Amino acid sequence: MLSYPFSTKPHMRFIIKGVPEEEITLTTEIPLQYRPHIYPYAQAILEESAAVSIIHQVMQINGFTVCNHIFFARKNIMLAPYSAEPVSALHFMMKGSIRCELADVGSLWLRAGQFGFFNVSNASHKAWLEKGGVYESFHIDFTREQLLALAPYSDLIKKLLDKSEKNQSAYVMPSAGIMINRLYELINEIRQTFPSYKMKELELPANISLLMANALKDAEQSSISVPANDDTLLFTTIHAYILNNLSRELGNVEIARDYNISVSKLKTGYKKVYAESLQSFVRRARLETARELILTTNLTMHKISEMVGYGDYGNFSRRYRAYFGHPPSEVVRR
Structure with missing residues (x-):
């Protein structure tokens, strides 16, 4: 041995x-x-x-x-x-x-x-x-x-x-x-x-x-x-996992692989439980978490963009502006 x-x-x-x-x-x-x-x-x-x-x-x-x-x-x-x-x-x-x-x-x-x-x-x-x-x-x-x-x-x-x-x-x-x-x-x-x-x-x-x-x-x-085999538990877990792992790759393929389910089941099951598409939630969670970090920490914008899963700051800034109506640099920190 x-x-x-x-x-x-x-x-x-x-x-x-x-x-x-x-x-x-x-x-x-x-x-x-x-x-x-x-x-x-x-x-x-x-x-x-x-x-x-x-x-x-x-x-x-x-x-x-x-x-x-x-x-x-x-x-x-x-x-x-x-x-x-x-x-x-x-x-x-x-x-x-x-x-x-x-x-x-x-x-x-x-x-x-x-x-x-x-x-x-x-x-x-x-x-x-x-x-x-x-x-x-x-x-x-x-x-x-x-x-x-x-x-x-x-x-x-x-x-x-x-x-x-x-x-x-x-x-x-x-x-x-x-x-x-x-x-x-x-x-x-x-x-x-x-x-x-x-x-x-x-x-x-x-x-x-x-x-x-x-x-x-x-x-x-x-x-x-909920029962251990209930899909509600599975998709509640996935929802929480996304919120706590925003820096990771969170595409449908990656998440489906992590949970050993098909992409079709992932998309359909998540929307059934949360009445929102999974990728819509991922984008929303990333941007709203970024805003909270900007307001409550002294971290740099580049660091925050990495923490919420945007390796490219320019892409993060564009998406942030499209979602909130202004660039992240205009947020007044508390």
């Missing part, structure tokens, strides 16, 4: 089905094309094969294990997630959608912009990646001691603890949680923390605790209550 250079345990690894271990390499020397995907908070390990490249970043602090995995699939492949011990985790899907089969749970989707509390047993599990797909997963794993400490305050944590004690896989929420802006902000703060930062030992655990608290609150008190 491959020896991962991580000191944290338990650590979920991903067995690449159909690829012999002798054809897989592990390295800390990250090629240039992958470096933009690396976060400062932990050492990056590249797991490379002909079928898929995986960037692992794993760090432990105050008993929490903080993991980020990015998968670049070159072929249609199946992964077998595995840990020698049960893993209880708060999981966030940052990019792409992965179909999984968990022992004791069955089939489920991990979709971009959704989160959930999981217990994953040491049984056999499956996950499928599609050729050309890029998938990013962020999760925080708990120790048994942490679950015991948190259980009195949360029914979800009580369920996690129970399933962990029984070594059973479980998804302990009635449906997937939808990531809101505050969750993205906290994840970004965690991943952008440099190991040499003097306040790391104070701020990082605090941000992890805040992330958990916000996720638990959203999971237990959310007013959104």
Whole structure:
């Protein structure tokens, strides 16, 4: 079995089905094309094969294990997630959608912009990646001691603890949680923390605790209550994902690929739920967010245009003027 250079345990690894271990390499020397995907908070390990490249970043602090995995699939492949011990985790899907089969749970989707509390047993599990797909997963794993400490305050944590004690896989929420802006902000703060930062030992655990608290609150008190297989949940997720990822490519083809649905279903389903075309919403969200940033921050116009997905400032300025009736440079900042 491959020896991962991580000191944290338990650590979920991903067995690449159909690829012999002798054809897989592990390295800390990250090629240039992958470096933009690396976060400062932990050492990056590249797991490379002909079928898929995986960037692992794993760090432990105050008993929490903080993991980020990015998968670049070159072929249609199946992964077998595995840990020698049960893993209880708060999981966030940052990019792409992965179909999984968990022992004791069955089939489920991990979709971009959704989160959930999981217990994953040491049984056999499956996950499928599609050729050309890029998938990013962020999760925080708990120790048994942490679950015991948190259980009195949360029914979800009580369920996690129970399933962990029984070594059973479980998804302990009635449906997937939808990531809101505050969750993205906290994840970004965690991943952008440099190991040499003097306040790391104070701020990082605090941000992890805040992330958990916000996720638990959203999971237990959310007013959104729809079945996990309901298209309403899917398109509500897509709507929130767009709002929180305006700097990314958000064309119909890109979004459909991220959610593993057809462009036709994307366009029809979104309009049915929101009574507006998806691309009309993307344009409106970008420009209205830009206006809010101009009014409330000291960021340069060029920086704001990049943040809302316009790499070319001239294009941004023209679209802004067409939408608001004046160029962004004429906005009076507060």
